[in-house]
Amino acid sequence: MAAPANDEPIISVENLTARFGSNLIFDQISFQVMRGEVFVILGGSGSGKSTMLKHMIGLYEPAGGRILIEEDDITAARGAERRAIMQRFGVMYQMGALFGSMTLIENVRLPLEEFSDLPRDAMDAIAASKLRMVGLEGFEGYMPADISGGMAKRAAIARAMALDPEILFLDEPSAGLDPITSAELDQTILRLSRTLGVTFVVVTHELPSIYAIADRVIMLDKETKKIIASGPPAELRDTATHPWVRKFFHREVGDDTDEVRA
Amino acid sequence: MTAEFSSGPRGARLEVRPGGGPISISGRLDGAGVGEVWDEAVAAVDGCAGSPVELDVSAVDYCDGAGAAFLVALEERARRRGGSLAIAGLRDEFAAILGMVAPGEDAAAAPSGASRRNPVALLGAAVLDLVASLRETVAYVGELTVALAGVAMRPSQLRFKDVMLVSERAGIGAIPIVALIGFLLGLILSFQSAIPMQRFGAEVFVADLLGISLLRELGPLMAAIMLTARSGSAFAAEIGTMKVNEEVDALTTMGLDPMRFLILPRVVAAVIVVPVLAMITNVAGLAGGALMFSSLGFPFVTYVTRVVEAASLTDFLGGIFKAFVFGIIVAAVGCQRGLGTGKGAGAVGLSTTSSVVTGITLIAVVDGVFAVAFYVMGI
Structure with missing residues (x-):
């Protein structure tokens, strides 16, 4: 990957602990996401990938630790301060979460209407350009129910991009897509990352996708509640010593079910 | 410049x-x-x-x-x-x-909804929609009738566990509200009619009025309206959400008929529940009337005698039969609206609203038909 990343951290997760009731999800996890990189969070089912994402976007309160977006602590901020931090990133949810009562362009325009004081035709021009950016030109007037799953995900990215955020969080962008559509989505992500310098935080477990887009990955583990591997995906594939990480990158199915903790 | x-x-x-x-x-x-x-x-x-x-x-x-x-x-x-x-x-x-x-050369086809049509075409489309929905309703009523007849002949086909579950939620859960509404209805009705009747010294006939109107009309009507609001809407929302989540499709592809799995248990439960709720409304309403009557200074026994004398068993049975029919209508409409749900969260809201509006409208219309029919039959 020709990484446009630099050494300036944009997100710092510090000693993050999460639990649901007495159920510990992860224990004192720390890592950093650098500005401009495509950062992928990996892990088997139940390892807390999505929970991590929801903590990073401020939907869940951590049981301990904090998350900084540059200098701003999203776990401590409240009210207007918190909303200001939230405007620095966009989120694409797993199924797109487009509003079914609005056309695609209205979906994309909504954040602009709420958070900017642009003239009406400027909003239209910007919303249309976001749809073009993700390859949905000509579908502005469609309802979310009338488009395919892959298009809904691209439209959701366009909506997340509406306010030109610095960071985009994507929850399982490849889930439920065919390999070609998935590869197209990867291309869109790479284009946005390289041209606009947007930082991406992606939760996925699609191996081809990971090799295509990831600058760095971390892998969460269900058993130890910790990060068991981190680094560029190709490096992990070649050098990882942890059995589960090796199996993941080499797509092996072990006989020893104790080791396959997916 | x-x-x-x-x-x-x-x-x-x-x-x-x-x-x-x-x-x-x-x-x-x-x-x-x-x-x-x-x-x-x-x-x-x-x-x-x-x-x-x-x-x-x-x-x-x-x-x-x-x-x-x-x-x-x-x-x-x-x-x-x-x-x-x-x-x-x-x-x-x-x-x-x-x-x-930058805009591309090969923009995709224009969205289907954006094409303009002239008023005649729009009218034609609306008529076609109406005909199609009428056809669907007729087909649905036919299917439901066949299914009900099938269950009557072979009751083992019915999923009794579901029937019990729905009866509990739609019936037992509704008792407090139905009793409260009935009691207040009896109280208010007798109070409002006692005032003008007092001027003619006819307040003793409040008991007659209340007995007949409750047993024949208001008991079944209020019970049916309560069931529409509480459970018809719930049926529509529940089945509608299942439709949106493709659970109905899953049933169909597994070879399980949604009619038997989803609709029949609800219709049968409603048929059992509405007459019971109507009876509870009747009793609660008469209790409210009794309270008002005794506050007018009459002994309780007078009230009971008047009610029993004025209202016949036919009035009561006629009302219960109406409640039975209302039950079928409420459940059938709720389920049909649920099955007709389109895509998305908004569609579930639409079918829920539609189930209540259609249900109450149909109850009013059918009640009118019953009034005429009972009159002609001399009941």
């Missing part, structure tokens, strides 16, 4: 040189910057209608997606007005963003 426009150190600024010189933009072209120069820029481009304009952006030090959209929109605007806009001095990294948002 030199126009300068700027606000704050981070904003963008637009400058128009007199005599057809280049328009220049400087500063930060982000969402806020675009907002500041949009109107000015559009006016400047419109002002040079038809002639080529040069836009100098060499002094733009930041440009994001919004800025790129702005430049592309200006370009398009100039072109539409028969002129052209040449963007000069754009940095390479910003040009790449512009490339991403």
